[in-house]
Amino acid sequence: MTPADISRAPSGDGCVCDRDAGRLLDVTAAVARAEALCVAVGGVETVPLAEAAGRIAAAAIATPYPMPGFDHAAMDGYALSSHALTSGSVAGASGPWVLPVTGVAAAGGPAPAADGTRPHAVRILTGAALPAGFDRVVAQEDCTSTDGRITLRRDPAIGAHIRRAGEDAPAGTVILAAGTRIDARHIALLAIAGHAAVPVLPRLRVAVMTLGDELVPPGQPLGPGRIHDSNRPMLLALLTGPSTILTDLGAIPDQAAAVRDAIAAAAGRFDLILSTGGASVGDRDHLKPAFVAAGGVIDSWGVAIKPGRPVMLGRIGGSAFLGLPGNPAAAFLGHELFATAMLRRLSGQSGGVPPTGHAGHVSGTALTHRPGRTEYLPARPEYLPARTGGIDPAGRPVLRIMGPSSAARLMPLAGATGFAVVDAAAGDIRPGDPVGWLPFSCLSSGLQGARS
Numbered sequence: 001m002t003p004a005d006i007s008r009a010p011s012g013d014g015c016v017c018d019r020d021a022g023r024l025l026d027v028t029a030a031v032a033r034a035e036a037l038c039v040a041v042g043g044v045e046t047v048p049l050a051e052a053a054g055r056i057a058a059a060a061i062a063t064p065y066p067m068p069g070f071d072h073a074a075m076d077g078y079a080l081s082s083h084a085l086t087s088g089s090v091a092g093a094s095g096p097w098v099l100p101v102t103g104v105a106a107a108g109g110p111a112p113a114a115d116g117t118r119p120h121a122v123r124i125l126t127g128a129a130l131p132a133g134f135d136r137v138v139a140q141e142d143c144t145s146t147d148g149r150i151t152l153r154r155d156p157a158i159g160a161h162i163r164r165a166g167e168d169a170p171a172g173t174v175i176l177a178a179g180t181r182i183d184a185r186h187i188a189l190l191a192i193a194g195h196a197a198v199p200v201l202p203r204l205r206v207a208v209m210t211l212g213d214e215l216v217p218p219g220q221p222l223g224p225g226r227i228h229d230s231n232r233p234m235l236l237a238l239l240t241g242p243s244t245i246l247t248d249l250g251a252i253p254d255q256a257a258a259v260r261d262a263i264a265a266a267a268g269r270f271d272l273i274l275s276t277g278g279a280s281v282g283d284r285d286h287l288k289p290a291f292v293a294a295g296g297v298i299d300s301w302g303v304a305i306k307p308g309r310p311v312m313l314g315r316i317g318g319s320a321f322l323g324l325p326g327n328p329a330a331a332f333l334g335h336e337l338f339a340t341a342m343l344r345r346l347s348g349q350s351g352g353v354p355p356t357g358h359a360g361h362v363s364g365t366a367l368t369h370r371p372g373r374t375e376y377l378p379a380r381p382e383y384l385p386a387r388t389g390g391i392d393p394a395g396r397p398v399l400r401i402m403g404p405s406s407a408a409r410l411m412p413l414a415g416a417t418g419f420a421v422v423d424a425a426a427g428d429i430r431p432g433d434p435v436g437w438l439p440f441s442c443l444s445s446g447l448q449g450a451r452s
């Protein structure tokens with residue numbers, strides 16, 4: 001912890017209120033610091049193509065073939081040659097042309113040879129290699145066929161309905177860049193280029209613990225003042241994916257030594273350790289001192305966001321550490337903003353959605369907002385121009401806010417598809433005022449499938 005960080009952190013018994021927001025990290029700076037704690041993991045594994053979805057390409061991969069590999073028909077019809085259409089024996093200069101059909105070219109089959117001695121056509125089916133000597137295809141809908149002959153009235157131009165070898169990519173083209181999160185589109189590309197296996201980065205080792213005496217696993221009876229632990233299942237669900245190996249470190253009681261020991265036992269065994277709860281300033285909030293007692297170095301504490309202010313970033317024994325608040329909606333948001341960015345960095349990716357959200361959306365709901373912390377509100381965009389209120393007069397998508405901001409409420413979150421982001425400096429929001437938009441699809445689901 002640097003002197004600047006210490007001055008930003010609250011004193012042990014102080015209350016970090018909105019009036020203290022100037023001492024909290026700005027969210028963009030906090031994401032940058034979270035990323036800076038993470039070093040891309042090294043190493044390469046080779047996995048079968050069928051197991052590559054969701055993994056990160058460890059090297060660039062090229063196609064050994066031109067794609068497609070040969071000229072072929074794009075339509076069911078007839079292959080023709082210039083020679084046939086210019087021959088005086090079957091046609092006038094402007095048609096109609098009547099040509100005998102002398103063979104069939106089907107996908108996967110041998111191509112019939114052109115008969116250079118007389119004008120003719122060849123029956124050709126979509127995907128079939130264009131027989132040598134033919135240079136255009138007429139779709140069967142554009143000609144008539146009777147008694148082994150076709151009649152066509154218009155000359156299909158040279159190259160009509162032919163897909164040329166290499167028009168998608170010449171041989172040697174890189175079809176998968178190193179660092180790409182592989183999804184179904186890349187799998188298709190790799191498959192068509194003949195790659196049966198892919199070099200990928202090793203999976204990230206991620207561990208989750210929750211802190212709190214009140215926590216009881218779902219399925220077990222609750223005592224007085226107890227609650228079911230929702231954060232651990234939530235985080236484990238958010239983190240489940242092909243590129244992670246997850247470890248559930250359980251719920252740790254609110255005792256300084258227990259928290260210290262749990263953190264010390266995890267240190268260095270994982271690329272990223274997440275905790276929730278105990279991150280604030282109460283008597284039973286042991287995270288910060290326990291983390292230091294376990295040998296951790298706190299990078300920063302406290303982010304100017306609502307919900308989710310008590311966020312601790314640090315490193316311990318080679319592991320990056322993210323301490324999130326206990327309130328479930330705050331923990332969810334903290335995961336989406338910070339854990340997602342850290343995992344991207346650990347897997348060698350860059351970019352990602354800016355934490356302030358996409359511009360161009362407006363609120364459909366009036367909100368009271370005290371200038372101070374940036375506020376993240378569960379919201380739903382409306383893209384229904386046929387209905388009143390879907391798009392504002394300026395054509396901007398309207399976000400319907402699902403409920404009042406709360407660090408503890410899960411119901412608004414469950415009905416949302418992203419966060420509307422009210423800028424820290426904004427006062428009350430009226431319908432039509434601009435707000436940022438952070439769709440869930442750009443956050444942790446970006447880790448499940450999207451390209452960096």
Ligand SMILES: Nc1nc2c(c(=O)[nH]1)N[C@H]1C(S)=C(S)[C@@H](COP(=O)(O)OP(=O)(O)OC[C@H]3O[C@@H](n4cnc5c(N)ncnc54)[C@H](O)[C@@H]3O)O[C@H]1N2
Nearest residue numbers: 015016210212229230231277278279280285309325326327
């Ligand atoms: N005097 C002050 N009190 C609080 C401050 C403050 O600045 N001064 N900050 C508040 C803010 S903001 C937040 S957020 C919370 C977060 O504090 P903690 O990270 O220490 O979280 P806990 O106190 O352990 O729990 C908060 C809340 O969430 C429930 N919880 C905790 N873990 C789970 C879980 N795994 N599953 C479901 N629910 C959980 C817990 O029972 C509490 O209700 O502190 C404020 N206080």
Ligand code: MOO
Nearest residue numbers: 307308309330407
């Ligand atoms: O910052 Mo906290 O608002 O309750 O998550």
